[in-house]
Amino acid sequence: MAEFRVTYDAKADAAYIYLGEVGPSGVASMYPCDPIRVGGMINLDFDDSGRLVGVEVLGAASKLPRTLIDQAERV
Structure with missing residues (x-):
C-alpha cells in the first residue's frame, strides 16, 4: 500500500491529504467538489x-x- 501524509490546521479546521509527490511545477489544477x-x-x-x-x-x-x-501532523 502506498504511504500518504496528512496535515491538520486546528485553527482553520483544515486537513490536507498528500497522495503523491508534487512535481517541481507544483499543483497544476484544482477541482472543487460541489459543497452542497x-x-x-x-x-x-x-x-x-x-x-x-x-x-x-x-x-x-x-x-x-x-x-x-x-494522527495528522500539526501545522
Whole structure:
C-alpha cells in the first residue's frame, strides 16, 4: 500500500491529504467538489500529468475520522 501524509490546521479546521509527490511545477489544477453535495468544501489537486496528488478538506473535524485527525501532523 502506498504511504500518504496528512496535515491538520486546528485553527482553520483544515486537513490536507498528500497522495503523491508534487512535481517541481507544483499543483497544476484544482477541482472543487460541489459543497452542497459533500456538505462542505473538498478540493482535489492534480499535477501536470493529471494525477491526483492531494485532497484539501475544510471543516475537516466533521468530515474525517477522528483517528486520522489525531494522527495528522500539526501545522
